[in-house]
Amino acid sequence: xxxxxxxxxxxxxxxxxxxxxxxxxxxxxxxxxxxxxxxxxxxxxxxxxxxxxxxxxxxxxxxxxxxxxxxxxxxxxxxxxxxxxxxxxxxxxxxxxxxxxxxxxxxxxxxxxxx
Amino acid sequence: xxxxxxxxxxxxxxxxxxxxxxxxxxxxxxxxxxxxxxxxxxxxxxxxxxxxxxxxxxxxxxxxxxxxxxxxxxxxxxxxxxxxxxxxxxxxxxxxxxxxxxxxxxxxxxxx
Numbered sequence: 038x039x040x041x042x043x044x045x046x047x048x049x050x051x052x053x054x055x056x057x058x059x060x061x062x063x064x065x066x067x068x069x070x071x072x073x074x075x076x077x078x079x080x081x082x083x084x085x086x087x088x089x090x091x092x093x094x095x096x097x098x099x100x101x102x103x104x105x106x107x108x109x110x111x112x113x114x115x116x117x118x119x120x121x122x123x124x125x126x127x128x129x130x131x132x133x134x135x136x137x138x139x140x141x142x143x144x145x146x147x148x149x150x151x152x
Numbered sequence: 153x154x155x156x157x158x159x160x161x162x163x164x165x166x167x168x169x170x171x172x173x174x175x176x177x178x179x180x181x182x183x184x185x186x187x188x189x190x191x192x193x194x195x196x197x198x199x200x201x202x203x204x205x206x207x208x209x210x211x212x213x214x215x216x217x218x219x220x221x222x223x224x225x226x227x228x229x230x231x232x233x234x235x236x237x238x239x240x241x242x243x244x245x246x247x248x249x250x251x252x253x254x255x256x257x258x259x260x261x262x263x264x
Contacts, residue, residue: 078256
């Protein structure tokens with residue numbers, strides 16, 4: 038499978054614990070995005086990378102959230118001191134830069150439940 | 153990015169063409185129209201996009217009005233597997249403004 042890969046697909050954690058999600062983008066895609074989606078809502082942008090540089094962060098990305106893409110390939114999204122309001126699906130997507138009207142491809146998402 | 157307006161929900165009979173409208177009256181000349189869909193509990197799936205001309209691929213057709221203020225996504229022969237939420241998104245086509253901004257979409261239900 039050559040699509041965007043995310044793991045774990047499901048995570049249940051206790052409030053206050055830290056969780057980390059991993060995303061492997063489509064090979065050679067240098068842009069990588071993180072989104073969050075709660076029930077009944079469309080996906081909301083969190084942040085995106087071009088190679089290893091984090092170029093934009095949403096106000097939704099509080100200081101408990103950190104995203105990295107150290108070698109410009111896979112990315113991790115860590116949530117520290119989780120709260121019940123963090124329960125959502127976290128989506129990763131990737132695209133190829135320098136193409137006007139390019140296509141962003143999404144992974145299947147990682148579901149987080151904070152209990 | 154320009155905002156879009158879509159009906160909240162629609163039904164379509166299996167085997168018929170599903171026509172999903174989208175209004176984007178404030179669209180700028182350098183903004184593309186993208187369509188994605190999301191089947192329950194899965195990530196959004198890219199369908200099609202266009203700038204000015206009508207577009208067709210193996211999944212769907214995109215009809216953009218001449219003034220570009222609205223568009224229609226057409227699924228020519230809807231199947232039960234096309235039941236999903238469909239998002240119409242307008243996205244600026246310049247570098248440095250890369251993200252997609254989703255609304256709440258249209259929930260399309262295909263009726264057997």
